[in-house]
Amino acid sequence: MDDTATTRRAAIDYVDRLENRDWPGWTALLTDDVVYEMPQTRERVRGRDAFLRFNQEYPGDWRLRVRRVVADGATAALWLDFRVGAEQQDACVWLEMSEHGLISRVVDYWPEPYDPPPGREHLVERW
Secondary structure, rough: OOOOHHHHHHHHHHHHHHHHOOHHHOOOEEEEEEEEOOOOOOOOEOOOHHHHHHHOOOOOOEEEEEEEEEOOOHHHHHOOOOOOEOOEEEEEEEEEEOOOOOOEEEEEEEEOOOOOOOOOOOEEEEO
């Protein structure tokens, strides 16, 4: 596979494994020093272990579905359907791949700024 096909496959696997709570499979897609950012809440999570805990501890019975993936070389953009209970939001996710084919950076874009929920201060830095 070329870089674009590999990146596209990693993007789809990233969402599928998150959705299925396949934590070993999901973390296998990430570099040890992955960086996760949410510009709307000005939060940053550094490292695979902290990013794993962030997702495991995220409140509610959240669900993800890929609407569209666009990949080019070592980058991908995803349009996601995100649901918690009856509440639905669209989100866009930007992924960057390392030279070893692992996800090294994730940026989640949400429709509007919001205050982060309490309880994850131990995992994030704010800017």
